[in-house]
Amino acid sequence: MNAMVPSGHPGPTSVGRLAASRRQILRGALVGTSALAAGRLLTACGGSSASAQVDAGAKASLKGKTISLLVNQPHVIAFKDVLAKQFEKEFGGTLKVTAAPYDQLTSKQILDVQSGAGQFDVFDYFYFGLGSLVAADALVDLTAWIKSQSDIDTGDFLRSIWDPYTLYDGKRYGLPFDGDTHILFYNAKVFDTYKLDPPKTWDDYDAAVEKITKDSHGKVYGAVIEGQQVPMILGCTFINRLAGYGGSLVDSDGKPDLNTDEAVQALTGLINVSKYALPTPLQIGFDQANSAFLSGQGAMIDTWTDMALKASDPSMSKVVDAWDAVPLPVGGSNTKPRTALDAGFGLGVSAGSQQQVEAAEFVKWATSKANNLAVASKAGTGIDPARTSVLNDAAYKKSLPRAYDTIRTGLVGDPLAWPAGPDDPAGLQAMCDEIALAIQGKKSAEQALSDATDQWRKGASG
């Protein structure tokens, strides 16, 4: 060992001491850091704070205030171009709008509160993520406050969305902002060319898709099917068909149940029609789907009602004079058209906000009739009516005359609401994964739906 010690280097005794000392320090630091982490683990274990609430009757002025919002990315225009300008005009205040992609929205909202950052006052939340947000103590309980505010006019919110968007476990956590439903858009010129009537049943739809694609030799595809493997896209596509067949996502006890004839019929139809749709459904998301319909390459698309505004806008659409819309088709033994509450948003107050009363006042202001009308009537905002008065308003009707009756029928009817418990987003993802495997031909419809039900009930991951 001595031979290995370079000249001028401390001798063996010293090296030994130094090494021991270094080891001790390193070991100490390692233990200390581990203890710090372990301490964090122990203190965190079982820790859970009670949810905050805004008291009944609490009032605050929005004059000159700055409100920070975390919103769904497609809603940016609604907040920045419409509400921010109006907020500044009315109150001289500022809206700081941060957008998150739809697939990261809920996790960012949870993390903002859980991390203690508290960067935002108001959350633009998915209604089917409500359970996850409440379980995370990320939203403030507004039950008492909403009851005490006579100027909110809660009776004006559409009955079909009022409870699903705001109520969880007996408490209200927000106000409805975007009453999202799907309807079926079609290209009337293409239908005229191939002598077809707009479909009333899913069988009609399937036949029309096959005929258009085959007869046009791929020049026009009979339908654009949005199949990207996330609840917001493939989930909507399947649930539209499930609603049309008269099915539901849960049984009479509220437990997930896709082992039903309606679900099998819906999925079987989806599998069969996929091969005639714009290639390839499992890789088609919003942007590609919208482009295909607006460019005239797809003859039908079931999507959000704000497509009516896009399709009517010559700067976005090549089918301005050609498009029309009908309610989602029916199927099986069901004869009553029924849409689904696909996505849909409420505005709630972040539990991390330092100005929760002001944030609640903002939520009330942003969901008022005047502002809901302003955002729902403007192309590109991605916002649909959340209030009956807006749905019945002449200005809204004028903004999309061709689709108005269809939209109204869907929203005032009995749309299929998605479950919103803490485990349901995972269950919906499992459902999408299994449906994708069925569309790929790797599982039968029955097997995929059975597996999806099992995973959903188990609260399974991936």
Add this chain to the structure above:
Amino acid sequence: MTVAETTGAQRRPALAQGSTSGRRRVRRSSPRVPFLFAVPSIAGLLLLMVYPTVYLLGLAFTESNLALPLQRWTGLTNFTDALQSTAFPGSISRSVVFAAASTVLVVVTGTALALLLRARGDRLGVLGVLLLLPLVTPPVMVGVAWKLMLAPVGGAFTGIWSHVGLDGFNPLGSSTGAFLTLLLIYTWQWMPLVTILVFAALLDVPRDLVEAAQLDGAGRIAVFHHVVWPSIRTTVWAALLLALVLGFKVFDLVVVVTSGGPGFSTMLSSFFIYRTGLQNSYEIGVASAATVIFVAVVSAVMAIVGIARKRAVAEA
């Protein structure tokens, strides 16, 4: 004479005489100085590595979600949940195949390109710089660009597919097509890294040796085999290890180009972990357990490749 002066004066003679007390002072103080200088780095490492690792293990062995981490001890439940899930076991083997295939592609094409560039001269030139562009493009932008080019509606390749009679062809539409497309995009992106490393190594290959071999009648393959390869072998192996690590880490491309689909065809472990922890289910506990398992698999593969590299370099 002050106390300080006295002490200093006494210390110097003591050192010179090699007294025990003097030696002790020197040996205690001077060797520690460099170590003390390293303390900030060590502290940083401990905070950035040990703390997160312990926390990760804590999450893996407890009931944890994004909202409420570390709820209660659950033993191996998260591990069994991950291994019994539909997507995770397949994602591990897919990740290993992806990492191995991409490493081979990146290293072979990168080395070949470096040899071609070196044959042109000792500078990369404009062509070389252009070839390196994918490396400096953010991975998300690479994904977005390819996604747009491959889009079945209005994509840059739409016309090409039509021209060759493949109307409506979407390479991302089938399981095999999506996996291979991802592999090719990845290779296109990271091949330049290997090119740079190997090109730099090629600049150090002694010219006189090459010329001597050529004078002795050695052909191109013989020169490469006997002269060039021994000089660049260490670099190529290092590049291979680097490429393997990068291949296991690939995430951005999957998110942007395929989102793990269609089905689970491109569901690599990194994407599974992200999706489980931060998308839809927020099951951080299961995601952490999956991370631990994935790290074990990556470590095993890296160890095997590391041993192979050691032997190959030692045989040189």
